[in-house]
Each structure stands twice: as structure tokens, then as C-alpha cells.
Amino acid sequence: MIYKTEAGEREILRRYEQSLANWPIPAEHRRVPTREGDTFVLVCGPVDAPPLVLFHGSGSNATIWMGDVPAWAEHFRVHAIDMIGEPGFSAPARPPLHSPAYARWLDDVLEQLGLDRVAITGASLGGWLALDYATRRPDRIEKLALLCPGGVGRQKIGFLFKALLYKPFGTWGTRRSIQAVAGVDPREEPEIAEYLTLMFTHFLPRRDRLPVFSDEALGKLAMPVMVIVGGRDAMFDSHDTARRINRAVPHASVTVLPEVAHSIIGQTQPILNFLRT
Numbered sequence: 001m002i003y004k005t006e007a008g009e010r011e012i013l014r015r016y017e018q019s020l021a022n023w024p025i026p027a028e029h030r031r032v033p034t035r036e037g038d039t040f041v042l043v044c045g046p047v048d049a050p051p052l053v054l055f056h057g058s059g060s061n062a063t064i065w066m067g068d069v070p071a072w073a074e075h076f077r078v079h080a081i082d083m084i085g086e087p088g089f090s091a092p093a094r095p096p097l098h099s100p101a102y103a104r105w106l107d108d109v110l111e112q113l114g115l116d117r118v119a120i121t122g123a124s125l126g127g128w129l130a131l132d133y134a135t136r137r138p139d140r141i142e143k144l145a146l147l148c149p150g151g152v153g154r155q156k157i158g159f160l161f162k163a164l165l166y167k168p169f170g171t172w173g174t175r176r177s178i179q180a181v182a183g184v185d186p187r188e189e190p191e192i193a194e195y196l197t198l199m200f201t202h203f204l205p206r207r208d209r210l211p212v213f214s215d216e217a218l219g220k221l222a223m224p225v226m227v228i229v230g231g232r233d234a235m236f237d238s239h240d241t242a243r244r245i246n247r248a249v250p251h252a253s254v255t256v257l258p259e260v261a262h263s264i265i266g267q268t269q270p271i272l273n274f275l276r277t
Contacts, residue, residue, distance in 0.1 A: 001204065002085060002092045008202025012087050015198060019063045024070050034108035036101070037091025040082040041113065045073035050142070051118045052076035052275065053110075055126025057148075058206060059199045061088030064123065068268045075276060079113060083126065087203045098211050102129060103136045116140065119275055123147040124235070124262065128210050135217040145226045145271045147264045148233055150210040152218070153241030156234060218248035225252035226274040228267055230260030 003009035020029070020042070027044035042062050045052075052072060056064045062080035072078055082088030084095075084105060095101030106129070110118065119142040122130035127149025134141045227245050229238035242254050253274065257264065 002087070002094070004202050004204060012198060012202055013089070015195070016061060016063065016088065019066070022066075024066055025073055030113075031089070032109055032112035034084075034091075034105050034112070036084050036093040036095060036105045036108075039084060039091065039105075039109050039112075040089035041109070042080040043078070043113075044069060044080075045075075045077045047077060049075060049077040051113075051115050052078050053115070053118045053120045054078065054080040055083060055120065055122035055129050056080075056086070056088075057124030057126050059087060059196070059203055061086060063195075067265070068271070071268050071272055072275075075272070076119070079115070079118075081109060083129065085206070086125075087199055094206065097208060100136065103133050106133050107137075110140070117142050119143040119145070121145040121147075121271060121275075122149065123264070125150055125206075125210070127151075131213055131218075131221075132211075134223070135213060135220050138220050138222060141223050143224045143226075143275055144221065145228075145274055147228050147267065148230060148236060148238065148262055149227065149241065150236060151213050152236075152244050153229075153239070154237040155209055155212075156237060215244070215248045218244065221249050221252070224274070225249050226255075226271065227252055228255045228257065228264060228270070230262060230264055231256050231258040232261045235262050 003012070023042065023044075025044050027042045030041045030043055031038045032041060054062070054065050056062060061082050065080050069078055069080070082090040084090045084093045095105070110116075117140055120130040120134070122128075122145075124147070127146040128151040130144055130146060131149055131151055134144055225245070227241065229236070229241050231238055238256060242256050245252050245254050255270075
């Protein structure tokens, strides 16, 4: 069970359908079978363009890429995947993070989509998934662009106390918790804040710590790698992430945005420039 109630699940998926109806460019809606259950994928961009796979973070779905897709789909065949166990249209399965299960699931997804080698952009939990796959299947990855990826820098626990502190205060508390943890200010980004409030009112996020990749595993990343982190990230130690990537993957491009929190936006063009070079 990944939702608190069936009514909450219906409300989240209803809102998701509305968002998909406003997807900024024409897209195919595909549901592909895998060993973990059906997986939902939004596919857009020129059929003959190189493939780009997108992984969102925890408590989200493909809609986080709506602002990026118009630019990226001019040059790539974009596949925005709803991760299993998250509030999208994919199966609610949550296999063990320490196992090869997620890599095998993604093997199935890519096979069903007819994809061999791909570039991947992933955020937070999606960044962890991208790294997990790239360290296990390095020959299948063209490039990696990662936003605040999990599994590298120290995972903080202070954000859990902040979330619990605001929990008794209803919707107001949820919004304050989102601002404290994700860095999304309801006054500046009201639509994002409202959507996240809906998610975390009804959705049960994973509570287990993300497995940390060893230097040996990170050293397998011979492909071009771009990492962007926020200096004020409440969930991961971004400076630790930057240090470890610089040490273990010396050819990687690493950017620390000093005043940015966990939610990183406005990187459409830098990521596109990296993917195209």
C-alpha cells in the first residue's frame, strides 16, 4: 500500500490525469509489462532522435519534467518513466533497494521500449535509480545527468524531524514541511507547492535509507556524467556528494548551487547543452 486511503489515491491519480492532459507537446501514453507489474511511460520527440530516459524523484511522477520536455524533445526521443512504487500510473511495487531488482525492472522497461543504449536524467530518488543502473549496466548508458542524486552524499535525518514537527498542523503544516524539506516556497511556486501538498497528504513515501554507492561502484561510470546539487539541500549532504563524485568520477562535471535547496529547477538549458555535446 503506497497511499493512505483509496480516496486519496483516486484524488492523486485524478489530478495526474489532468496534468497529463496539459502535457506541453504531443506524447504517447504507453504501459509496458515488467516483472514488477505494468510501467507507465510518456514518450515524445522525434522517432529517429537519440533516446533520453527521465526518472523523477520520490513522491512525484513524470509531471516534474513538463517545463523541460519542450526543449529536450526537440533533440531527443524522450521517455519519461513513472517509477514503480511512486504516485503515478506504474505498479505500486517496492522491491528491496539493496537488491538488483530495480535494475532488472529497468531491463524489462527498456526491452519493451526497444531501447539499447540511452542517456538518463534523474532527480533525487530518480538520480539514485540512474546511478544504480549505470553502475550495474555501464555499457547501456550514453550519458548521465543527475539532479541532487541520492546514494552519494550523506543522507540527512534532520528533515524527518522538521516534517514531524509540522505534521499536527494540517494543510498549513504540510506546506511548511514541504518548504523546509524541499525548499519550495508556496509564495513563489504556488502550483508546485499545492501539488506537493496533495501528494504528501495522501501518499506514503519510502522511509528506508537509500543504499550508498561505494567509490568502486562510482568508478565504473566511464560515460560522461553531470551532477547538479543544491548547497541548502535538507535531505542530502550536497557538498559530500560533490566531493565524492569529484574523487571517484574525476571526469564528471559537478555544479553546486549555493542558495538552492533539494528542489532544483531552471536547469533545462545546462542539461540540454551537456546531453548534446
